[in-house]
Amino acid sequence: MIEIKHLSKSFGNLEVLKDVSLTIKKGEVVTIIGSSGSGKSTLLRCINLLEQPTGGAILFEGKDIVNSKIKIEDIRKNACMVFQHFNL
Numbered sequence: 001m002i003e004i005k006h007l008s009k010s011f012g013n014l015e016v017l018k019d020v021s022l023t024i025k026k027g028e029v030v031t032i033i034g035s036s037g038s039g040k041s042t043l044l045r046c047i048n049l050l051e052q053p054t055g056g057a058i059l060f061e062g063k064d065i066v067n068s069k070i071k072i073e074d075i076r077k078n079a080c081m082v083f084q085h086f087n088l
């Protein structure tokens with residue numbers, strides 16, 4: 001289960017994610033919809049710590065991966081993403 005609590009992410013003055021909270025249960029399929037630039041990829045990048053969130057928490061099976069010292073490799077074994085541009 002992934003639990004996102006009050007997540008925020010800014011790039012300088014640009015506040016991309018603001019107080020985002022959601023819970024994704026095991027086996028659940030979730031689609032994130034939003035206009036271009038609304039922060040969908042940024043949210044996914046935060047979930048496997050390709051971006052360091054500015055605030056909030058991301059709990060992966062109960063462990064906060066943002067605010068604790070975990071081996072990110074262990075998270076990434078189960079948190080995969082397909083990059084939007086193949087050449088990245």
Ligand SMILES: Nc1ncnc2c1ncn2[C@@H]1O[C@H](COP(=O)(O)OP(=O)(O)OP(=O)(O)O)[C@@H](O)[C@H]1O
Nearest residue numbers: 011014016034035036037038039040041042043084
């Ligand atoms: N590393 C970065 N540095 C500065 N700004 C960034 C960075 N990554 C994303 N942004 C900005 O954050 C905002 C959200 O970008 P993001 O890529 O998350 O949007 P998106 O919803 O995935 O858009 P799209 O539908 O086009 O894929 C945009 O304004 C983008 O320019």
Ligand SMILES: [Mg+2]
Nearest residue numbers: 040041042084
């Ligand atoms: Mg995107």
